Amino acid sequence: xxxxxxxxxxxxxxxxxxxxxxxxxxxxxxxxxxxxxxxxxxxxxxxxxxxxxxxxxxxxxxxxxxxxxxxxxxxxxxxxxxxxxxxxxxxxxxxxxxxxxxxxxxxxxxxxxxxxxxxxxxxxxxxxxxxxxxxxxxxxxxxxxxxxxxxxxxxxxxxxxxxxxxxxxxxxxxxxxxxxxxxxxxxxxxxxxxxxxxxxxxxxxxxxxxxxxxxxxxxxxxxxxxxxxxxxxxxxxxxxxxxxxxxxxxxxxxxxxxxxxxxxxxxxxxxxxxxxxxxxxxxxxxxxxxxxxxxxxxxxxxxxxxxxxxxxxxxxxxxxxxxxxxxxxxxxxxxxxxxxxxxxxxxxxxxxxxxxxxxxxxxxxxxxxxxxxxxxxxxxxxxxxxxxxxxxxxxxxxxxxxxxxxxxxxxxxxxxxxxxxxxxxxxxxxxxxxxxxxxxxxxxxxxxxxxxxxxxxxxxxxxxxxxxxxxxxxxxxxxxxxxxxxxxxxxxxxxxxxxxxxxxxxxxxxxxxxxxxxxxxxxxxxxxxxxxxxxxxxxxxxxxxxxxxxxxxxxxxxxxxxxxxxxxxxxxxxxxxxxxxxxxxxxxxxxxxxxxxxxxxxxxxxxxxxxxxxxxxxxxxxxxxxxxxxxxxxxxxxxxxxxxxxxxxxxxxxxxxxxxxxxxxxxxxxxxxxxxxxxxxxxxxxxxxxxxxxxxxxxxxxxxxxxxxxxxxxx
Amino acid sequence: xxxxxxxxxxxxxxxxxxxxxxxxxxxxxxxxxxxxxxxxxxxxxxxxxxxxxxxxxxxxxxxxxxxxxxxxxxxxxxxxxxxxxxxxxxxxxxxxxxxxxxxxxxxxxxxxxxxxxxxxxxxxxxxxxxxxxxxxxxxxxxxxxxxxxxxxxxxxxxxxxxxxxxxxxxxxxxxxxxxxxxxxxxxxxxxxxxxxxxxxxxxxxxxxxxxxxxxxxxxxxxxxxxxxxxxxxxxxxxxxxxxxxxxxxxxx
Numbered sequence: 001x002x003x004x005x006x007x008x009x010x011x012x013x014x015x016x017x018x019x020x021x022x023x024x025x026x027x028x029x030x031x032x033x034x035x036x037x038x039x040x041x042x043x044x045x046x047x048x049x050x051x052x053x054x055x056x057x058x059x060x061x062x063x064x065x066x067x068x069x070x071x072x073x074x075x076x077x078x079x080x081x082x083x084x085x086x087x088x089x090x091x092x093x094x095x096x097x098x099x100x101x102x103x104x105x106x107x108x109x110x111x112x113x114x115x116x117x118x119x120x121x122x123x124x125x126x127x128x129x130x131x132x133x134x135x136x137x138x139x140x141x142x143x144x145x146x147x148x149x150x151x152x153x154x155x156x157x158x159x160x161x162x163x164x165x166x167x168x169x170x171x172x173x174x175x176x177x178x179x180x181x182x183x184x185x186x187x188x189x190x191x192x193x194x195x196x197x198x199x200x201x202x203x204x205x206x207x208x209x210x211x212x213x214x215x216x217x218x219x220x221x222x223x224x225x226x227x228x229x230x231x232x233x234x235x236x237x238x239x240x241x242x243x244x245x246x247x248x249x250x251x252x253x254x255x256x257x258x259x260x261x262x263x264x265x266x267x268x269x270x271x272x273x274x275x276x277x278x279x280x281x282x283x284x285x286x287x288x289x290x291x292x293x294x295x296x297x298x299x300x301x302x303x304x305x306x307x308x309x310x311x312x313x314x315x316x317x318x319x320x321x322x323x324x325x326x327x328x329x330x331x332x333x334x335x336x337x338x339x340x341x342x343x344x345x346x347x348x349x350x351x352x353x354x355x356x357x358x359x360x361x362x363x364x365x366x367x368x369x370x371x372x373x374x375x376x377x378x379x380x381x382x383x384x385x386x387x388x389x390x391x392x393x394x395x396x397x398x399x400x401x402x403x404x405x406x407x408x409x410x411x412x413x414x415x416x417x418x419x420x421x422x423x424x425x426x427x428x429x430x431x432x433x434x435x436x437x438x439x440x441x442x443x444x445x446x447x448x449x450x451x452x453x454x455x456x457x458x459x460x461x462x463x464x465x466x467x468x469x470x471x472x473x474x475x476x477x478x479x480x481x482x483x484x485x486x487x488x489x490x491x492x493x494x495x496x497x498x499x500x501x502x503x504x505x506x507x508x509x510x511x512x513x514x515x516x517x518x519x520x521x522x523x524x525x526x527x528x529x530x531x532x533x534x535x536x537x538x539x540x541x542x543x544x545x546x547x548x549x550x551x552x553x554x555x556x557x558x559x560x561x562x563x564x565x566x567x568x569x570x571x572x573x574x575x576x577x578x579x580x581x582x583x584x585x586x587x588x589x590x591x592x593x594x595x596x597x598x599x600x601x602x603x604x605x606x607x608x609x610x611x612x613x614x615x616x617x618x619x620x621x622x623x624x625x626x627x628x629x630x631x632x633x634x635x636x637x638x639x640x641x642x643x644x645x646x647x648x649x650x651x652x653x654x655x656x657x658x659x660x661x662x663x664x665x666x667x668x669x670x671x672x673x674x675x676x677x678x679x680x681x682x683x684x685x686x687x688x689x690x691x692x693x694x695x696x697x698x699x700x701x702x703x704x705x706x707x708x709x710x711x712x713x714x715x
Numbered sequence: 716x717x718x719x720x721x722x723x724x725x726x727x728x729x730x731x732x733x734x735x736x737x738x739x740x741x742x743x744x745x746x747x748x749x750x751x752x753x754x755x756x757x758x759x760x761x762x763x764x765x766x767x768x769x770x771x772x773x774x775x776x777x778x779x780x781x782x783x784x785x786x787x788x789x790x791x792x793x794x795x796x797x798x799x800x801x802x803x804x805x806x807x808x809x810x811x812x813x814x815x816x817x818x819x820x821x822x823x824x825x826x827x828x829x830x831x832x833x834x835x836x837x838x839x840x841x842x843x844x845x846x847x848x849x850x851x852x853x854x855x856x857x858x859x860x861x862x863x864x865x866x867x868x869x870x871x872x873x874x875x876x877x878x879x880x881x882x883x884x885x886x887x888x889x890x891x892x893x894x895x896x897x898x899x900x901x902x903x904x905x906x907x908x909x910x911x912x913x914x915x916x917x918x919x920x921x922x923x924x925x926x927x928x929x930x931x932x933x934x935x936x937x938x939x940x941x942x943x944x945x946x947x948x949x950x951x952x953x954x955x956x957x958x959x960x961x962x963x964x965x966x967x
Contacts, residue, residue, distance in 0.1 A: 688838050
């Protein structure tokens with residue numbers, strides 16, 4: 001589609017950045033609603049309507065802001081298939097990215113997700129169908145069915161396209177998009193520190209860069225001012241290209257670049273009918289991405305107060321206004337929530353202790369289920385894993401199934417101490433086994449166990465082998481232009497002058513490194529032999545699979561009788577035949593693409609996982625200061641007044657989003673006191689400490705969250 | 716203890732309610748018990764307020780301590796104090812002054828280096844002085860008609876002042892009983908009970924634990940035990956005398 005529908009326009013980036021973007025001339029609709037549930041319902045109805053009108057399911061794409069809402073949407077659309085039975089052209093077959101069929105029968109008037117599980121039953125699926133958004137996005141994108149994906153998944157699929165790689169300069173050796181894990185970011189940061197920036201300044205700059213990526217500010221050549229900023233940004237982008245990996249905020253940035261470049265990329269990925277749920281929770285670049293993949297019709301579902309960072313960094317709620325600007329012909333539909341909101345019951349209750357609250361809330365949920373509410377239409381919102389675990393236990397003790405989700409598993413460890421990063425080293429070995437050209441994995445393997453992650457050696461290797469010390473681009477260019485010394489040029493830049501035409505120098509450095517793109521080979525050329533240990537090991541484990549492979553790797557790294565590290569234990573669920581590539585794919589899925597699965601039972605999860613999802617009855621537990629907002633908010637020895645104000649704004653936004661939870665009821669609970677040890681563990685703001693007995697057993701008084709009224713005002 | 720040693724002044728008059736509800740026998744018993752309480756709180760307050768001086772130490776060593784009060788902590792506390800007095804050290808005052816400084820003043824900037832004798836330290840998350848507890852204490856003193864002497868330079872939630880408050884309230888209760896104002900006396904005892912539960916007992920167990928950890932003399936080790944035991948005993952006494960309906964609920 002060479003865009004008759006799109007015409008060149010300026011995209012407003014940070015600091016007045018002006019870069020080419022688009023105005024869509026196709027049909028567009030903005031579905032606004034206060035309660036998220038009605039927005040999702042409206043989107044589902046519209047998808048059904050498009051299909052009933054004869055649209056080919058493969059032309060329909062549903063994008064969600066996060067995996068939890070994607071799973072919920074899949075389940076909702078699974079219902080639509082049954083309701084639309086008999087309409088030959090309107091059959092919706094919903095498929096997760098891993099190809100699992102999510103749809104299942106639902107009796108009229110019955111619950112939604114639970115029936116997907118219950119009615120389909122073991123006979124059909126072998127087990128209760130777990131709707132999950134998987135990592136194999138290419139397959140889903142190519143499937144000729146309605147696709148329900150998160151924006152990140154689709155973006156990763158786009159970025160693995162060969163033409164995208166040419167457009168963005170970012171290529172992935174494994175053929176799958178490679179995102180940096182938290183521990184790998186630690187290695188990257190050690191490399192960045194070799195530039196000499198002070199840690200505090202570096203943190204500030206990095207946050208600025210991340211936000212700049214999500215808002216496409218980097219398309220403005222003047223967006224960075226000082227030499228320090230330019231050098232650091234140049235270093236960061238070049239190093240990421242060299243290592244063949246992306247940071248999370250970079251994904252949406254790169255994908256919009258790929259889709260706007262000349263070539264076939266956009267044509268391959270554009271869909272006629274695109275529906276977006278949770279538009280306000282997407283970053284600015286992701287919002288543009290949605291515009292770019294939409295062909296004839298784009299429908300965006302938003303809740304004006306729901307723009308919080310739930311899955312993507314730097315959610316951009318103001319993009320709702322930009323939507324109308326980018327789609328001058330857009331229709332704005334306000335979902336009628338009066339009927340729903342009118343019936344909504346909001347209440348707050350204070351319990352004596354957390355244990356009382358857990359038991360009392362579980363009793364209230366049982367009462368609600370007995371009164372006819374489907375367990376799957378009930379959610380418990382928590383602010384700490386302790387509450388999630390306790391609520392799940394209490395519900396199960398009452399005979400109710402709990403769909404508890406503790407969040408995506410994290411890869412923990414200290415990269416500086418070999419004994420304290422066994423899990424990370426095992427994961428890195430798995431990555432190298434799965435893809436021996438994984439530059440980031442080689443970098444990590446090289447750096448484990450050193451206090452500075454061998455960043456100095458890595459920088460020297462890069463300089464000698466690649467012939468370019470990235471980070472000097474601006475200084476070199478400025479000195480050429482002004483015919484002054486590099487030192488003077490740096491001074492001029494720091495004084496406020498922009499470096500102007502430095503892109504050439506930067507581009508040259510990046511190109512050199514990208515052309516190399518072989519971290520392992522470069523390390524070897526520099527004289528660092530990583531093969532002598534690893535090659536025999538790889539030869540030995542090549543045929544091993546599943547738990548045996550993991551056990552062998554751990555034994556090689558740490559000796560016999562060492563238990564499997566927690567970081568790799570989730571991989572045991574893959575079974576005995578999983579190879580290294582499957583394990584790495586699963587690790588990536590768990591880290592970057594997982595959310596609350598749509599399973600039977602009462603959903604128990606953190607507020608960030610549930611904030612855009614609709615449930616009839618929502619119980620917010622442990623809503624006390626320290627849990628929400630976090631204790632740091634109250635401690636001016638830890639945060640500055642400015643930071644406190646920012647935290648307050650963010651929390652207020654999240655509180656307003658939470659106020660929209662529960663279409664029929666929102667029940668907020670807090671507790672008056674708890675054991676000091678538990679309070680310390682959960683981070684509860686301790687109003688007052690007191691002795692519970694003559695021997696000094698410590699108890700603390702807690703206070704309800706300062707946002708309780710905001711939640712109660714959501715009715 | 717002489718009145719001029721007090722850090723707190725009773726600036727309110729004793730109530731004049733003359734409704735009698737107690738038998739003469741009960742009243743006489745309560746008068747006696749309150750006198751004992753007054754002395755007990757006076758003793759504790761003095762021990763915490765400043766280092767030992769010669770006269771007080773001499774008086775302490777000459778006193779006869781009870782041996783079977785029914786409370787193990789109290790018995791053990793008296794025993795440790797008597798043990799120290801029996802050691803007849805020549806440098807006892809210097810030794811005790813050194814231990815007082817070690818226990819209650821400490822050195823360094825670690826909030827756990829000493830048993831800081833302030834309620835705010837033990838009831839606030841960051842172990843800071845002048846927190847909410849101190850504000851509450853000032854309000855209680857004012858409501859009860861007490862003023863802290865201008866010569867007192869530490870925060871008002873110092874344990875010596877809180878114990879002195881209890882001493883003065885016990886005296887008021889005794890005086891009310893002697894004047895036949897039973898209802899007023901019970902009200903005063905009720906206030907003491909509330910203060911004991913809300914304030915003294917909410918943090919002195921922590922203080923006593925720290926004192927036991929830090930003190931190196933039997934006297935201050937004994938003081939820690941004595942404080943824990945006597946306050947627990949007083950709670951039992953006050954619970955048995957004044958348990959209003961509201962307080963019964965609180966106890967549950």
